[in-house]
Amino acid sequence: MEPLVQRIDILRRTFDEACRGIADIKVLQDLRNKFLSRKRGYLAQLLEELKSLPVSERPEAGGRINVLKDYIQSRLDEAERTLAATTTASPRIDLSLPGRTRLWGAPHPLMLVTQEIEAIFLSMGFAIEEGPEIETDYYNFEALNFPPHHPARDDWDTLYTTDNLLLRTHTSPVQIRVMERRKPPIRIICPGRVFRHETPDATHLPMFYQVEGLVVDEGITFANLKGTLEYFLKTFFGEKVKIRFRPSFFPFTEPSAEVDIECLVCGGGDAQCRVCGGTGWKEILGAGMVDPQVFKNVNIDPERYAGWAFGLGVERVAMISHQLPEIKSFYENDLRFIRQFMIK
Ligand code: PHE
Numbered sequence: 001m002e003p004l005v006q007r008i009d010i011l012r013r014t015f016d017e018a019c020r021g022i023a024d025i026k027v028l029q030d031l032r033n034k035f036l037s038r039k040r041g042y043l044a045q046l047l048e049e050l051k052s053l054p055v056s057e058r059p060e061a062g063g064r065i066n067v068l069k070d071y072i073q074s075r076l077d078e079a080e081r082t083l084a085a086t087t088t089a090s091p092r093i094d095l096s097l098p099g100r101t102r103l104w105g106a107p108h109p110l111m112l113v114t115q116e117i118e119a120i121f122l123s124m125g126f127a128i129e130e131g132p133e134i135e136t137d138y139y140n141f142e143a144l145n146f147p148p149h150h151p152a153r154d155d156w157d158t159l160y161t162t163d164n165l166l167l168r169t170h171t172s173p174v175q176i177r178v179m180e181r182r183k184p185p186i187r188i189i190c191p192g193r194v195f196r197h198e199t200p201d202a203t204h205l206p207m208f209y210q211v212e213g214l215v216v217d218e219g220i221t222f223a224n225l226k227g228t229l230e231y232f233l234k235t236f237f238g239e240k241v242k243i244r245f246r247p248s249f250f251p252f253t254e255p256s257a258e259v260d261i262e263c264l265v266c267g268g269g270d271a272q273c274r275v276c277g278g279t280g281w282k283e284i285l286g287a288g289m290v291d292p293q294v295f296k297n298v299n300i301d302p303e304r305y306a307g308w309a310f311g312l313g314v315e316r317v318a319m320i321s322h323q324l325p326e327i328k329s330f331y332e333n334d335l336r337f338i339r340q341f342m343i344k
Helices: 004-019 025-036 042-050 055-089 109-123 151-155 173-181 222-237 292-297 314-322 327-331 335-341
Strands: 134-136 165-167 186-195 207-217 243-250 253-262 281-290 306-313
Touching: 004 025, 004 042, 004 055, 025 042, 025 055, 042 055, 109 186, 109 207, 109 222, 109 314, 109 335, 173 186, 173 207, 173 292, 207 222, 207 314, 222 243, 222 253, 222 281, 222 306, 222 314, 243 281, 253 306, 281 292, 281 314, 306 314, 314 327
Parallel strands: none
Antiparallel strands: 134 165, 186 207, 207 306, 243 253, 253 281, 281 306
């Protein structure tokens, strides 16, 4: 049998070797038991053997055993601390688990259509403006040349919050707000939400989106209105689309027109079509030359300046362009529906 001193050295090397394999707390506990257990641990055995040494050699050998014991103790403690830190910081990855699926959103089709409309008008030099959704009676009606109790107010089934405040029934009040702030030349569009006390059907909802447009400058004529709107509609729907202008009435424009587009949902061939009602045409915007009274209300000289305006229904444009028979589908938040419009 080798001398005790040599065996102490061997044990140290054996321990160092075993230390490299500490992968988890269980292995560490085993090592602690094997080396340090009071009854059967390797060190306990060495101490036991001290007795067989001559008395003169015992202190030195005993000292060495104690040094080794302290060494083993401190290395095991250190290993335990490292293990604790790494296991809480990075839990072990189980590669057999199924991956986490992400629920991708998608831009809403009405937002995409609005952006497309904006892009066409921006390219013609228009700027984008916004106004409040809760309006005063003055901006929504009076400044737009609807006197109190005027029967034309009945065309806009208004939701009042107080006697004087209402949810705007159209984006036209933004025309007034902009003309109060700025002097001509003005070339703007105003996208936004509007509200009407309306019974929902295939093409109507109590809340929907409009894009308003306004041009004011010297020498503006109805030809500018017609040319610009035709350019816009052909860019949006394609060169071949059929458009018609019909005479109409709005208190804030004179003369006024409504613009219809051929019904691309049924192609004019379905007498029961829910979108065009079998007429083959769908009204998508109202327009006209700014009434001189409106200019007077905002201190713009109607002798010097002329202008035109339009208000377009975004849902209708989207329905015709995507051939959708139901306006409701835009508001049901069905991701299967919404995701379809990402690529046009
Ligand atoms: N504001 C009108 C509507 O909501 C549309 C319109 C706007 C008509 C501008 C003429 C000029 O029906």
